[in-house]
Amino acid sequence: MKQLLDKHINLVVDMHGCPNRCMHCWLGDVPNNIIPDAMDLKIVNRFKEYFKDVTFYSWLREPDFFQDYKNRWTLDNELSNTKPNRFELASFYKIVRDINYVKFLKEVGTKKVQLTFFGMEELTDKYIGRKGAFNELLLATTILQENDISPRWQIFINEENKDEILDVIHIAKNNNVKDIFIHAGSCDGNNRKLYDIRINKEDIYKELIPYYLDYNELLTEKECYKLLENDNSYFIPDSSELVINITSDYNMYFNYTNPSKKWRIGNVFDDNFEEIVNRIINKDIEAIRIAKSIPIKDLVKKYGNYNSNRVFFLDDYKMYLLNNELNNN
Ligand code: SF4
The missing domain is CATH 3.40.50 (Rossmann fold)
Structure with a gap:
């Protein structure tokens, strides 16, 4: 018998793609396929069998990239027990x-x-x-x-x-x-391909510093390396809200990083859904299993560059290291 979990889940579905192909896009080059409108209810219903509270977003990339964006917003609201946000x-x-x-x-x-x-x-x-x-x-x-x-x-x-x-x-x-x-953005998805031209900290002109986001927390790769080289902990990504990104092939991913093979939770329609719910609740996916098997100090020694002054925020750097391990594994 199915158990209704007293949890809120956000479903973020790439129903219509995006007009842009940004070279920094953290999602990478996901294809611009169209999910028919009628599939929205089918997706939501699968989750409503298990989750008490569901919020539905019809866009993962460019918001409102629909012919009838007004109606789409109304539908998103109707499908959701907790109403979707507009964000900025x-x-x-x-x-x-x-x-x-x-x-x-x-x-x-x-x-x-x-x-x-x-x-x-x-x-x-x-x-x-x-x-x-x-x-x-x-x-x-x-x-x-x-x-x-x-x-x-x-x-x-x-x-x-x-x-x-x-x-x-x-x-x-x-x-x-x-x-x-x-x-500089996270070093993820397409932006990861720009690692070689990632800005060096000394190349940020001083006039730009007042505009730089959280400049005080910005580190060079060398500084990250030094902070992590003796760190015995494991980098297990998490987020305060439960958010599931769904690509146009109905594959599901947590919203931590780019939707790639080892981060895949499963498929909305092809997989046993009870099993999917277990994977979501227990964060039981290949990428996280690998993350739990290698301490950060080993990741940085394998993939870090001690001689680099490229800038990172520390958590983005940990994700960059972990994705190196996943690509290598
Ligand atoms: S989703 Fe955003 S970052 Fe990615 S291509 Fe579209 S506009 Fe660019």
């Missing part, structure tokens, strides 16, 4: 193409929307994977401001674009953007 995210692709979209954002209470830059026009277009993206981001900034929604500019920095970041900040100021932050 929206589709800039839609903002510049559909005059009604920004009005919808207002209706659902959006106060702020994050927009992402990778330098000036050529580099931003290159890193987002779409010609015209930089100009769309500028236009989206204006449209949001005209509708009393505050744009927040997120700027990714690396060795290739570092000389352009100050120019981006000047443009932000000229456009009256007050909320600006810079970071």
Whole structure:
């Protein structure tokens, strides 16, 4: 007999993909397949048999990347016992193409929307994977401001674009953007492929430091190495909320890192669901079994680079090391 667990689970489903192909995307290059609308209930019902409280999101990547985004938002709400959040995210692709979209954002209470830059026009277009993206981001900034929604500019920095970041900040100021932050991102998914051009700490110009996210916690790889080389503990990722990412092939992953083979929990429709629920509750998947078998000090000795000044936050670095082990195993 099925047991209804007194737990809340968030289901984040990649139903329509994303118009962008970002070179830093932490999800990696997941395909842009479409999940038919009618599958939403089938997915939710599988979980509602076991979890008392379910929240459904129809997007894992670009929010509202649907023809009828209004109806999709209504459906997401109807499927959820605890209502989904809007977060500070929206589709800039839609903002510049559909005059009604920004009005919808207002209706659902959006106060702020994050927009992402990778330098000036050529580099931003290159890193987002779409010609015209930089100009769309500028236009989206204006449209949001005209509708009393505050744009927040997120700027990714690396060795290739570092000389352009100050120019981006000047443009932000000229456009009256007050909320600006810079970071290198986690070394995960597609961003992992950019390890070689990850910014060195000494190459972050001092004018950029006031904008750098949590700069005081930023370490060089060498500093991470020194902190971890005698660490006997194990890096077991966890999150405060239970969040399951579901890709368009109905495979499920925790939301810690990129959806790759060893992080896979199982398939919504192909696997025994009681077994899936056990794996979710007990975090019983291959990646975590491997994480429990190798202490951090061994991971850093195997995969760390003591001579590197590339920047990391410590937990992101641990995840980077663990994913090296998983790729190698
Ligand atoms: S980072 Fe976001 S916008 Fe870029 S490809 Fe990934 S999901 Fe799409």
